[in-house]
Amino acid sequence: MVEGERLPGAPTPEERVVLHVDMDCFYASCERKREPRLRGEPVVVGMGYEAGETTGAVATASYKARDFGVESAQAISTALERLPRRAEHPEDPETAHYRPVDLDYYEDVAADVKAILHDLADTVREVSVDEAYMDVTDRTDWSVAEGFARHVKQRIEREVGVPASVGVAPNMSTAKIASDYDKPDGLVVVPPDDVAGFLAPIDVADVHGVGPVRARELREMGIETAGDLADADPYELTAAFGERGRELHERARGRDERPVEPKGDPKSLSRESAFDGPEDDHDRVLEQALALADAVAERATRKDALYRTIGVKVVTPPFDVNTRARSLPGPVDEPDLVREVAEELLAEFEGESVRKVGVRVSNLSFTADEQAKLGGFKDAATDEGGADGDTDVRDSPTADRASERASERDPEGQASLRDF
Ligand code: DCP
Numbered sequence: 001m002v003e004g005e006r007l008p009g010a011p012t013p014e015e016r017v018v019l020h021v022d023m024d025c026f027y028a029s030c031e032r033k034r035e036p037r038l039r040g041e042p043v044v045v046g047m048g049y050e051a052g053e054t055t056g057a058v059a060t061a062s063y064k065a066r067d068f069g070v071e072s073a074q075a076i077s078t079a080l081e082r083l084p085r086r087a088e089h090p091e092d093p094e095t096a097h098y099r100p101v102d103l104d105y106y107e108d109v110a111a112d113v114k115a116i117l118h119d120l121a122d123t124v125r126e127v128s129v130d131e132a133y134m135d136v137t138d139r140t141d142w143s144v145a146e147g148f149a150r151h152v153k154q155r156i157e158r159e160v161g162v163p164a165s166v167g168v169a170p171n172m173s174t175a176k177i178a179s180d181y182d183k184p185d186g187l188v189v190v191p192p193d194d195v196a197g198f199l200a201p202i203d204v205a206d207v208h209g210v211g212p213v214r215a216r217e218l219r220e221m222g223i224e225t226a227g228d229l230a231d232a233d234p235y236e237l238t239a240a241f242g243e244r245g246r247e248l249h250e251r252a253r254g255r256d257e258r259p260v261e262p263k264g265d266p267k268s269l270s271r272e273s274a275f276d277g278p279e280d281d282h283d284r285v286l287e288q289a290l291a292l293a294d295a296v297a298e299r300a301t302r303k304d305a306l307y308r309t310i311g312v313k314v315v316t317p318p319f320d321v322n323t324r325a326r327s328l329p330g331p332v333d334e335p336d337l338v339r340e341v342a343e344e345l346l347a348e349f350e351g352e353s354v355r356k357v358g359v360r361v362s363n364l365s366f367t368a369d370e371q372a373k374l375g376g377f378k379d380a381a382t383d384e385g386g387a388d389g390d391t392d393v394r395d396s397p398t399a400d401r402a403s404e405r406a407s408e409r410d411p412e413g414q415a416s417l418r419d420f
Pocket residue numbers: 022023024025026027028047058059060061072073130131183184
């Protein structure tokens with residue numbers, strides 16, 4: 001973060017209050033809701049499974065069933081070896097109730113849960129049938145965040161009758177680890193000052209974005225925990241894993257400035273690409289930016305999107321992200337204008353070494369009717385310092401404040417030629 005760039009009173013991104021809600025053994029909990037006699041009993045839900053059969057795979061198992069080694073993606077035949085069917089051994093407690101997947105029912109239950117989440121937060125990102133992020137910065141405060149999260153859990157339990165685990169943290173990736181930390185029925189709050197300490201002992205495989213393969217590679221480098229990853233040399237990680245390596249480093253340090261953004265129409269469209277090394281030739285930077293401008297404009301046209309803001313992102317060594325944006329008086333679909341504005345905004349960076357360049361159009365609207373005439377553009381346009389790629393001009397009040405930030409460290413390393 002470049003000191004002094006933030007407007008007075010604007011919250012730092014670390015002050016956000018982000019909740020991650022993940023339902024406990026969700027399909028099994030739904031079966032228990034429908035059939036209360038299953039409460040407290042081991043339950044296994046099978047995909048491709050029919051009553052009395054041995055085919056299919058375990059979609060989920062209740063926590064009691066997990067104690068016997070039954071787990072997601074296991075063959076039902078294996079699960080049956082570990083926990084026979086209750087129906088066949090009615091007196092044996094070391095057995096489970098097996099049920100086939102009923103996705104329609106689970107989706108109905110999930111819709112009731114999501115309705116509560118939307119009631120409790122202005123910004124909800126639904127990730128899967130049983131998982132969502134909420135940004136409740138505007139509704140609460142760190143001093144009462146735990147009470148708020150408890151309220152979320154209690155409303156779900158009381159009104160829908162299924163248990164959830166909730167993690168609270170200043171960003172999405174830490175909140176996700178927190179919700180998983182004390183499952184089932186978990187409530188883990190990680191205030192801003194505790195993030196580093198909370199993450200340090202976490203297994204590196206549990207860092208957001210680390211899959212089994214990468215976890216193995218990291219362990220071979222002697223990196224076992226998120227703390228090890230946070231202490232690793234970012235240049236070494238970049239050498240080993242490209243931009244992704246630096247992104248993981250940031251995550252392990254508890255830095256993740258992705259805004260909680262609802263799925264659906266994007267708030268912006270962008271493209272960026274990294275150079276092999278620091279690029280000093282402005283003409284090459286410009287050439288790349290113009291190609292990105294064309295790609296972004298083409299994507300907007302394809303999506304019938306009009307944009308009211310055109311911006312660039314310039315990453316200069318080591319990891320300083322500079323964004324500049326210009327607002328137009330009305331929404332347009334003008335590929336040449338995207339090129340023109342990108343070139344003008346980039347002029348400021350002539351003579352600088354550039355690692356990465358990106359172009360973004362934002363303030364999108366999706367009706368073709370309201371396209372403004374271009375006449376007044378030059379007069380009305382003002383340079384504005386945008387934010388990092390992911391928190392540029394958006395609808396939520398939090399993001400609007402974030403967009404006032406002019407320059408900062410790259411919040412997440414991205415693979416070249418993907419969205420920023
Ligand atoms: N699911 C599935 N196949 C998998 C993993 C999950 O069909 N391999 C389904 C069943 C789960 C639901 O998705 O109930 C949600 O996935 P989760 O990973 O959140 O698992 P659970 O909610 O079952 O358990 P947990 O308490 O660990 O969240």
